Amino acid sequence: MRNSNVYEERSLGIYDDDPYLDHANGGEEKKSSVFGFIRDRLTGTSSGEQTKGYFVQQQLRAQLAHDLWWLVLAVFVIMIIEGGQFERDPANFSVFNVIFETVSGYGCVGVSVGVTYDAFSFCGSWHKLSKLVLCAVMLRGRHRGLPVAIDKAVLLPSEAQYQAEEEDAQLRMERTVSRHGMA
Template identity: 40%
Template sequence: MLPFQTAYLMSISLMFAILAGNHALPIFLRFIIWVLSKIAPQNSDAQSAFDFLLHHPRRCYIYLFPSHQTWFLVLCLVLLSATEWLFFEVLDIGIPFFEALSTGTRIICGIFQGLSARAAGFPIVPMSSLAPAVQFMYIIMMYIAVYPVALSIRSTNVYEERSLGIFETPPEGTDDGPADLTEYGPRERVGRYIGWHLRRQLSIDIWWLVWGVFLVAIIERRDIMDENLKWFDMFHILFEMVSAFGCIGLSLGLPTDNFSFSGALHPLSKLVVIVIMVRGRHRGLPVRVDRAIMLPSELVKRDQNLNLNQNYVPEESGQSQEYYGYQGSASFSSDREERTNSYSS
């Protein structure tokens, strides 16, 4: 991508493709469905289908979220992209390659490299020539790139079931949700809730990356300690491992060859990188299988278990069963029976 720094139309087109196919996929998807619901004929089957997708997105697709969660993704996308662009423009001042760029090229390259660092891995500027602080910032961004979507998947799985009136008490002693948040204000409630999901995600991910870097450091000890290989250091290893864990593809490269830093690793280290890539590729999936990706036979078994609890309502609540959604409407009950019969057959 280095020769295309001034190809602005190509860069803007690639930025749109990077967003539409990666971190902004839920945003684009919901926007398209919303537009189709507005132009579809009134009271038609198509409009009913679009409305169902908008009101119960997680029952149908794992990357389709409710409105509030989609706006959360928009906010995260804007904040992360603005942070990357600002640091790129400020921290690289005085570096020769940056000073050689025109003002317009700096702006486009900063935006493009920020989006690419969290998704595609196309270097439009020489990564090894960037300021050390910018390189470290890209390490952080590559690691946290999947978190907004992953947190949305985990959080909406719970609320999608509640929106349809499906309650299932988790077994005692399991950490299936944050502590009672009703005693906190709205802002603190949101912060604690996001923090809870973030801690769960970190507890799953961080150890794979730690052990991967540790094993590569053991295997590559001789080259790391070689005085003639100043470029072969722990920072390059960390950058390469985080890029592999995030399935990004960025690399600081080599000063002697025209390929990524992974090419200089021993075969056993490359095997560790492959394992980290496979594990990192799956960290955006739900912790538990939800309705969006359940097999028909599993849905039948789950519906049968839920039917056992339909007639139970806490007496102290003072609310009817219809309020909690256990009985629901006749159409909803008949729809469940039809789905169950079709799955069984």
């Protein structure tokens, strides 16, 4: 996985590992890798090598830290406001339904659960303050954007990138012309 913050659609060179280094470090790597793996699992740290799993894990942590606290706060406030309705109508009012409505609103999905006693959605049976909280969550979700530190494709290619792509296209064109000229 690429660990860059610039959106690029260029070819990457892939090179073989040096077999001499693999052979020279073979015994030490096996010994240290077992202890390193155990140490990493017990302490939750890495020995400097950032793997694909680590990269994805860091992205998920940062994204959840950025988005999740809004949802938790909204669910908490709605649960406090709607506390009396949980006792009156436990069939319709559940924690799952509140979380489902809040996450659906935050993601601007438009999916809602209904109530059994009328022809409107679950959040239609909420108090006005709960509806306002849900509207705030919907606005926050709609206009949140992705943090630049998480979304690696946010930055557009620079002018230098454009120039490099033009040079690559020119080289490809010259090679194509020279191949057809030889044939």
